[in-house]
Amino acid sequence: DVKVTQSSRYLVKRTGEKVFLECVQDMDHENMFWYRQDPGLGLRLIYFSYDVKMKEKGDIPEGYSVSREKKERFSLILESASTNQTSMYLCASSFSRRNNSPLHFGNGTRLTVT
Amino acid sequence: GNSVTQMEGPVTLSEEAFLTINCTYTATGYPSLFWYVQYPGEGLQLLLKATKADDKGSNKGFEATYRKETTSFHLEKGSVQVSDSAVYFCALSDNQGGKLIFGQGTELSVKP
Numbered sequence: 001d002v003k004v005t006q007s008s009r010y011l012v013k014r015t016g017e018k019v020f021l022e023c024v025q026d027m028d029h030e031n032m033f034w035y036r037q038d039p040g041l042g043l044r045l046i047y048f049s050y051d052v053k054m055k056e057k058g059d060i061p062e063g064y065s066v067s068r069e070k071k072e073r074f075s076l077i078l079e080s081a082s083t084n085q086t087s088m089y090l091c092a093s094s095f096s097r098r099n100n101s102p103l104h105f106g107n108g109t110r111l112t113v114t
Numbered sequence: 115g116n117s118v119t120q121m122e123g124p125v126t127l128s129e130e131a132f133l134t135i136n137c138t139y140t141a142t143g144y145p146s147l148f149w150y151v152q153y154p155g156e157g158l159q160l161l162l163k164a165t166k167a168d169d170k171g172s173n174k175g176f177e178a179t180y181r182k183e184t185t186s187f188h189l190e191k192g193s194v195q196v197s198d199s200a201v202y203f204c205a206l207s208d209n210q211g212g213k214l215i216f217g218q219g220t221e222l223s224v225k226p
Binding site: 004031033035040041042043044045048058090092094096097100101102103104105106107108 | 118146148150155156157158159160163165203207212213214215216217218219
């Protein structure tokens with residue numbers, strides 16, 4: 001089974017802090033994704049990556065950046081956390097870019113910014 | 115652009131009731147369609163998928179049929195259990211490298 005591990009289940013940070021969310025997958029997947037989940041809005045794509053050192057903006061990249069230095073690891077960075085970034089963050093990976101390649105998700109990190 | 119619309123929740127059913135969660139989509143080309151389930155405190159898990167028109171995806175008693183003529187992918191189960199209580203997400207793959215576009219999710223609560 002594919003395992004996608006997010007380093008923290010819960011985080012509480014202060015406004016203005018730099019925040020790192022870490023994600024590791026163990027199945028040598030090419031693609032990795034960061035989504036945020038908010039009630040009534042479903043999942044919205046922040047950033048994704050098809051290969052090491054590659055990154056692409058998703059639908060809501062403002063206020064975020066990412067890093068992919070190794071194939072198995074994809075980090076989401078909040079450069080200066082704000083209260084409107086309080087949310088559930090979900091990392092996912094997939095084997096290929098083919099349309100029927102399903103995403104495998106981690107258990108999520110619930111971030112609260114005070 | 116591409117989008118997915120689900121029926122609003124929460125949906126509350128008694129055990130053994132019939133379940134339908136509606137999902138319609140807007141997309142160019144021929145997307146693949148998915149249903150994911152999120153149990154409390156967990157990430158999303160793939161429930162079923164369909165990759166072309168008239169395909170039926172099925173798993174754990176759930177079914178959904180890819181209807182291109184009505185741009186729909188409704189989720190059904192004949193007899194729900196308390197353990198099916200979760201949030202269900204419909205999603206499509208947008209023909210641009212395997213990214214998924216999700217609906218807003220539908221919360222299902224099944225009472226004994």
